[in-house]
Amino acid sequence: MASLNVGSLGEYIREQRRNAQFSLRQLAEAAGVSNPYLSQIERGLRKPSAEILQQIAKALRISAETLYVQAGILEERREEGLELRVAILADPLINERQKQALLAVYDAFLKENRESGPAPDASPAAED
Amino acid sequence: MASLNVGSLGEYIREQRRNAQFSLRQLAEAAGVSNPYLSQIERGLRKPSAEILQQIAKALRISAETLYVQAGILEERREEGLELRVAILADPLINERQKQALLAVYDAFLKENRESGPAPDASPAAED
DNA sequence: GCAGCGTGCTTGCAATTGCAAGCAGCGCTG
DNA sequence: CAGCGCTGCTTGCAATTGCAAGCACGCTGC
Missing domain, CATH: 1.10.287 (Helix Hairpins)
Known part of the structure; x- marks a missing residue:
C-alpha cells in the first residue's frame, strides 16, 4: 500500500538485522514469522501488520514504536513544547x-x- | 485474531462514536471506511489494520494511539513519575x-x- | 568432482481484510 | 396506507497478508 513507508521500513529492518548479525532465517525464527515473508518485508514487497512488526521488534530487541514510526502508523513526537x-x-x-x-x-x-x-x-x- | 482485544476495541469505538453523537454511517464516511466494515469492527467481527484505526481516530478526533492501546498494538505508558x-x-x-x-x-x-x-x-x- | 549446509528468494495457496450492493427495521409525512 | 429517509447489519467478492514447500547460489570438506 504505502510503499514509500514500506520501502524505508524494510531497509530499516534489514539494517537493524545486520547490526544484530542475524541471518534472515535467524531473525524470522526469533520473531516467529516465516523467513520468506520477512524477506518480502525487507524488500518492501509486503506491508506487515502491527502485530508482525511487534514480533520483529521484540526479536531485534528494539521498541515496537520505532518500527511503527518507520511504517508510518505512529508519528514521532516533534511538536516542540x-x-x-x-x-x-x-x-x-x-x-x-x-x-x-x-x-x-x-x-x-x-x-x-x-x-x-x-x-x-x-x-x-x-x-x- | 486477538478477539479479546478486538472486542474491547470495538466497544470503545462504539462508545466514542456515541459520545460524539455520530451515526455509524456518519463516522464511516468521516473516517473513509465502509459502514458495514465499521459495523463489523464495532461488533468485534473484524480486526482492523493500524491504518484503519488511524482513520477512525482522526474522524473521532481522538489520538490514534488511544485506539492502538485498545487494540493491543501499543502499550500504555505506565511508569509512574x-x-x-x-x-x-x-x-x-x-x-x-x-x-x-x-x-x-x-x-x-x-x-x-x-x-x-x-x-x-x-x-x-x-x-x- | 560431489554432498551437505547455510543463505536469501520464488511461488502457490489459505485466511483475513475491507468494500459494494443490498436487506430489514424504524419513524415520519402526506 | 405508501413512500421516504435514516439506522445498523448481511453477504459475496477482490485484494492483501502470511505461510509452507521448495529453488538457486555460495562455501566447505571429503
Missing part, C-alpha cells in the same frame, strides 16, 4: 493545581529563553 | 538548569502529595 505539556497534564501523580504550576514554570522558562536567545543548553555529557 | 521526568529531560527548548528546576518542583509536588495522601485530582472536564 507540546510533548512536555501533554506529559505534565497526563501525569497521574500530581493534581490539577500542581499541573498548572508546572506549566507556568515551563512557560516562564520558554519566555526567558526567547528573550535571551536560544537555550544555551549547557547539557554536559556528564548526564550520561 | 518516570515519563514526566524523561519528558522534562528530553525537552529541547529548555536548558539544563531549567530542567533541574522543573524536576525539583515536580519532586516537591510528589512529596507534598505523599504527605497529604493521594492527589485530589480536581481535573475538570473543562480540559476537553
Whole structure:
C-alpha cells in the first residue's frame, strides 16, 4: 500500500538485522514469522501488520514504536513544547493545581529563553 | 485474531462514536471506511489494520494511539513519575538548569502529595 | 568432482481484510 | 396506507497478508 513507508521500513529492518548479525532465517525464527515473508518485508514487497512488526521488534530487541514510526502508523513526537505539556497534564501523580504550576514554570522558562536567545543548553555529557 | 482485544476495541469505538453523537454511517464516511466494515469492527467481527484505526481516530478526533492501546498494538505508558521526568529531560527548548528546576518542583509536588495522601485530582472536564 | 549446509528468494495457496450492493427495521409525512 | 429517509447489519467478492514447500547460489570438506 504505502510503499514509500514500506520501502524505508524494510531497509530499516534489514539494517537493524545486520547490526544484530542475524541471518534472515535467524531473525524470522526469533520473531516467529516465516523467513520468506520477512524477506518480502525487507524488500518492501509486503506491508506487515502491527502485530508482525511487534514480533520483529521484540526479536531485534528494539521498541515496537520505532518500527511503527518507520511504517508510518505512529508519528514521532516533534511538536516542540507540546510533548512536555501533554506529559505534565497526563501525569497521574500530581493534581490539577500542581499541573498548572508546572506549566507556568515551563512557560516562564520558554519566555526567558526567547528573550535571551536560544537555550544555551549547557547539557554536559556528564548526564550520561 | 486477538478477539479479546478486538472486542474491547470495538466497544470503545462504539462508545466514542456515541459520545460524539455520530451515526455509524456518519463516522464511516468521516473516517473513509465502509459502514458495514465499521459495523463489523464495532461488533468485534473484524480486526482492523493500524491504518484503519488511524482513520477512525482522526474522524473521532481522538489520538490514534488511544485506539492502538485498545487494540493491543501499543502499550500504555505506565511508569509512574518516570515519563514526566524523561519528558522534562528530553525537552529541547529548555536548558539544563531549567530542567533541574522543573524536576525539583515536580519532586516537591510528589512529596507534598505523599504527605497529604493521594492527589485530589480536581481535573475538570473543562480540559476537553 | 560431489554432498551437505547455510543463505536469501520464488511461488502457490489459505485466511483475513475491507468494500459494494443490498436487506430489514424504524419513524415520519402526506 | 405508501413512500421516504435514516439506522445498523448481511453477504459475496477482490485484494492483501502470511505461510509452507521448495529453488538457486555460495562455501566447505571429503
